[in-house]
Amino acid sequence: MIYDDVFAKALTRLRDEQRYRIFIEIERIAGRCPYAIWNSPRGPREIVIWCSNDYLGMSQHPDVISAMSETASRTGTGAGGTRNIAGTNSPLVELERELADLHSKAAGLVFTSGYVSNQAGISTIARLIGDCLILSDELNHNSIIEGIRQSGVDRKIGQHNDVADLEPLLAAEPARPKLIVFESLYSMDGDLAPVGQICDLATRYGAMTYCDEVHAVGLYGARGAGIAARDGTIHRIDVIEGTLAKAFGCLGGYIAGSSNLIDAVRCYAPGFIFTTALPPPLCSAATAAIRHLKTSDQERRLQQASAARLKQVMSAARLPVMPTSTHIVPLMVCDAGLCKQASDLLLRDHGIYIQPINYPTVPKGTERLRITPTSFHGQALIDQLLDALIDVWRRPELPFARSPLAAE
Amino acid sequence: MIYDDVFAKALTRLRDEQRYRIFIEIERIAGRCPYAIWNSPRGPREIVIWCSNDYLGMSQHPDVISAMSETASRTGTGAGGTRNIAGTNSPLVELERELADLHSKAAGLVFTSGYVSNQAGISTIARLIGDCLILSDELNHNSIIEGIRQSGVDRKIGQHNDVADLEPLLAAEPARPKLIVFESLYSMDGDLAPVGQICDLATRYGAMTYCDEVHAVGLYGARGAGIAARDGTIHRIDVIEGTLAKAFGCLGGYIAGSSNLIDAVRCYAPGFIFTTALPPPLCSAATAAIRHLKTSDQERRLQQASAARLKQVMSAARLPVMPTSTHIVPLMVCDAGLCKQASDLLLRDHGIYIQPINYPTVPKGTERLRITPTSFHGQALIDQLLDALIDVWRRPELPFARSPLAAE
Numbered sequence: 001m002i003y004d005d006v007f008a009k010a011l012t013r014l015r016d017e018q019r020y021r022i023f024i025e026i027e028r029i030a031g032r033c034p035y036a037i038w039n040s041p042r043g044p045r046e047i048v049i050w051c052s053n054d055y056l057g058m059s060q061h062p063d064v065i066s067a068m069s070e071t072a073s074r075t076g077t078g079a080g081g082t083r084n085i086a087g088t089n090s091p092l093v094e095l096e097r098e099l100a101d102l103h104s105k106a107a108g109l110v111f112t113s114g115y116v117s118n119q120a121g122i123s124t125i126a127r128l129i130g131d132c133l134i135l136s137d138e139l140n141h142n143s144i145i146e147g148i149r150q151s152g153v154d155r156k157i158g159q160h161n162d163v164a165d166l167e168p169l170l171a172a173e174p175a176r177p178k179l180i181v182f183e184s185l186y187s188m189d190g191d192l193a194p195v196g197q198i199c200d201l202a203t204r205y206g207a208m209t210y211c212d213e214v215h216a217v218g219l220y221g222a223r224g225a226g227i228a229a230r231d232g233t234i235h236r237i238d239v240i241e242g243t244l245a246k247a248f249g250c251l252g253g254y255i256a257g258s259s260n261l262i263d264a265v266r267c268y269a270p271g272f273i274f275t276t277a278l279p280p281p282l283c284s285a286a287t288a289a290i291r292h293l294k295t296s297d298q299e300r301r302l303q304q305a306s307a308a309r310l311k312q313v314m315s316a317a318r319l320p321v322m323p324t325s326t327h328i329v330p331l332m333v334c335d336a337g338l339c340k341q342a343s344d345l346l347l348r349d350h351g352i353y354i355q356p357i358n359y360p361t362v363p364k365g366t367e368r369l370r371i372t373p374t375s376f377h378g379q380a381l382i383d384q385l386l387d388a389l390i391d392v393w394r395r396p397e398l399p400f401a402r403s404p405l406a407a408e
Numbered sequence: 409m410i411y412d413d414v415f416a417k418a419l420t421r422l423r424d425e426q427r428y429r430i431f432i433e434i435e436r437i438a439g440r441c442p443y444a445i446w447n448s449p450r451g452p453r454e455i456v457i458w459c460s461n462d463y464l465g466m467s468q469h470p471d472v473i474s475a476m477s478e479t480a481s482r483t484g485t486g487a488g489g490t491r492n493i494a495g496t497n498s499p500l501v502e503l504e505r506e507l508a509d510l511h512s513k514a515a516g517l518v519f520t521s522g523y524v525s526n527q528a529g530i531s532t533i534a535r536l537i538g539d540c541l542i543l544s545d546e547l548n549h550n551s552i553i554e555g556i557r558q559s560g561v562d563r564k565i566g567q568h569n570d571v572a573d574l575e576p577l578l579a580a581e582p583a584r585p586k587l588i589v590f591e592s593l594y595s596m597d598g599d600l601a602p603v604g605q606i607c608d609l610a611t612r613y614g615a616m617t618y619c620d621e622v623h624a625v626g627l628y629g630a631r632g633a634g635i636a637a638r639d640g641t642i643h644r645i646d647v648i649e650g651t652l653a654k655a656f657g658c659l660g661g662y663i664a665g666s667s668n669l670i671d672a673v674r675c676y677a678p679g680f681i682f683t684t685a686l687p688p689p690l691c692s693a694a695t696a697a698i699r700h701l702k703t704s705d706q707e708r709r710l711q712q713a714s715a716a717r718l719k720q721v722m723s724a725a726r727l728p729v730m731p732t733s734t735h736i737v738p739l740m741v742c743d744a745g746l747c748k749q750a751s752d753l754l755l756r757d758h759g760i761y762i763q764p765i766n767y768p769t770v771p772k773g774t775e776r777l778r779i780t781p782t783s784f785h786g787q788a789l790i791d792q793l794l795d796a797l798i799d800v801w802r803r804p805e806l807p808f809a810r811s812p813l814a815a816e
Contacts, residue, residue: 001585003537003616003646007668010536014675021675023496028483028688039498053684054488068485068689069477075436077476077693078657080462085763085778088431090447112521112659115683128418129411142682150558177409208411238411245684249486251520251659260415267422267429273768274550275523276461276653280436281476282687285485355493360681370493 018336019358026353030065033057033376038353047351048381053187055219055327056299056375058289059249067288072281079277083266087277095283098290099254102217102225103240107262110278111271114214114243114253115143120271121241121255122147122210126179128264129153133173135166135180135207137193142360144181144212160186163197170205178207184227187215188362188370190328195228199236210239218247219300219327224293244282248289252278299375303327306373306382313386319393322368329371330357331389339367342392350388426744427766434761438473441465441784446761455759456789463627463735464707464783466697467657475696480689487685491674495685503691506698507662510625510633511648515670518686519679522622522651522661523551528679529649529663530555530618534587536672537561541581543574543588543615547597550768552589552620568594571605578613586615592635595623596770596778598736603636607644618647626655627708627735632701652690656697660686707783711735714781714790721794727801730776737779738765739797747775750800758796 014020026036026049034057038047058064071091081087092110099108111117122144126132134148134155148155159165170178180202182193195211202209213226221229226242228234239261244252255265266272293299307327314321314331322330333339339356346352346369354369362368373382422428434444434457442465446455466472479499489495500518507516519525530552534540542556542563556563567573578586588610590601603619610617621634629637634650636642647669652660663673674680701707715735722729722739730738741747747764754760754777762777770776781790 001614003585004666004668006537006585007666007672010672010676011668019675021492023491024494025496025498025501026494027498028488030480030482030484033484037498039501049488049494052488052494054484054486059484059486059488059687064485065480068480072438072473072476072480072693074438076438076441076462076467076657077472077690078462078467078653078659080436080457080460080467080654080657083431084429084769085765086432086434086457086460086761088433090433090435090445093433093447112524113683115679116520116524119679129414142678146558146678150554177411177414206409243684245486246488249484249488251486251684251687251690258412258415260412260419264415264418267427268418270550270554270768271523271527275521276651276659279467279659279690282485282659282690285480353494357493360678361492 030060033060047353050354050371053246054249055247063288064249064285068281068285071284075280078279083277089280091280091283095287098287100256103256104234105256106259108254108256109262109266110252110254112275116271117241117253117255118143119147120269123150124265124269126151126153129177132177132179135169137182139186161193163194167201180207181210183212185216185326190324190326195233199233208238211237212241214243217242218293244286248286250282250286302375306377310373310382331369333367334365336367345392346388352388438468441468442782455761458762458779461654462657463655471696472657472693476689476693479692483688486687491685497688499688499691503695506695508664511664512642513664514667516662516664517670517674518660518662520683524679525649525661525663526551527555528677531558532673532677534559534561537585540585540587543577545590547594569601571602575609588615589618591620593624593734598732598734603641607641616646619645620649622651625650626701652694656694658690658694710783714785718781718790739777741775742773744775753800754796760796
């Protein structure tokens, strides 16, 4: 058997389905968010990024950068071991305390990524509970799905953000331990879960709640603790899962919860035990970002203002923007090839970078440009984006150029 | 159901089995490897680390630290997105080229950790091959086991480093695609796989080879490419898996192989697709470490000399050290409670930090102190360690004090 042929064929399948992804190589420019250098096939070129999850530009905040550099100079670049074997560094312990405080929980536990925190957190919690039933929203992130799969326990999938659909699933198993897993803010549609109502059901039917807030931490609530904190339901959530890699501008993920729960995951989760600890400089940088956003509301206000302004002008221009109540602005294309074409034209002709979002990140037929305004996308950049989008949407050579507008 | 009781009971079980782990909180001191500050219950105290996987002290190398700081200042602390969505940064692309070159392969792919690289790499490769049989060494790392489990394909476990046991497993399935997964250097026993013989069997029976070199990269071979490179078998290995978090002093993992294989994993592995890219400063730091170790042999020579000297003096003192041909020096205790006691005494009375290695990291009954001399553990530190070990091994109050010596 020629193994390489297997992999070549797998790639051909993707190309045939127009799902083959080409990564754009960029170099961001600290202090000039949202600008970056695109290393294009024709050489370096300055572009504007409109699709980053560094929502508040915190990865370029002077306090965050200097925290990383200072700790690197003082302790070195890496942790040098797993948490158990020489890897538990002071900046990491401090970060976990900071996260517990952020979410008003007794304890926090840091993983190497948000993906791993869901995968290891959910699978370990469900396994420890034993005969557990997981109730999972149909649009939950791949990392949640993998966590559930790894747990090996039964799961039922509820319709998206639909408590009327969720309730009978809970009611059907009165005697069984249950874990409701959901996201507070779904990143592709930009919609919010009915957190309070989910908590009501959890109380009524004796279920635990696990809430993924990765697209909300830093961004919502008076201290940036997320949607549950903003809505006053944080005390009703058993486990908050978050990331350090989006609004906090670094890398890593975490869970926060009761002391016993966090300690048990710490002791039982293979994906936590057998991996090198997060480097001290990253921990210090994340802590600096969290602390800044606990007291500064300016970044959040600017970002929300940018998002509101962008949605307003896009709607006025009859661009097919999906209405959202959050900072996510999905511009629907609903075709993989056209979505890629639109993205390519924006980059080539306008120096605007918005990655096409195709399957498997979103269901087929719902392909989109997912636009994420940051605190740094002011009026001039919004005007520039609008002009570019209108130009691309009007290209006569593009079959979709008039139809989305006509569909409005 | 009171869920918290479940977690409390799970912790009680660990305490009853003497498996409850207490992490030592340390702060390493850049420029003074292997010294660190231990934040002990009684306050900060200077200690010597003898159990780090930062084997060559590269996390504190001035070039590595300045690469991290320089890139953080230039681009910011985080990547800001997944690889597909604004996260493919130039330092990461450069790092992948460097890794491909290091291992003489066409391409490399970086993950957020070595754990994830095995988990996502093995599961994706095996799934793509289809009706694949995985042959796995019985002592393979947990991340390999999880990768195999996630693949969902059949697997057979071979006896440790035993080609005579492996051959019939391969021969039994002549028509089937097969993947042999093994480590070049097993980190707990410090022994080496018969890489060439495994490759011979792979050729004979038409199997692919996947070799985990996480405890060998940077440390063996003229350019630090690992055991397979040192032994001239690298061209016979289909996939090399390595880490940036041990000898290279940073964080992250990777695989290297053919263009088609790497591209297919890039396109199909959920654990790669749905996670934020490694931060540019970490990529730059890792690249600096790899480049340094490609040309500098001094760190490797010093480390090997330290390990040889330590093994020699420990054997002479009749301490129960397991013979190895590598830089790993396991001191056998074979009891979980005693292993923890020995570790505690070394730390408390001698300021020497060697974490006890208990189940599930090693099988029950094979508990040990795993000593890892680095390039920076010179003669004076070795003498100090030897005195401390002899002192601890002679404590009359310790039941194991005389028995390991008597067993020699």
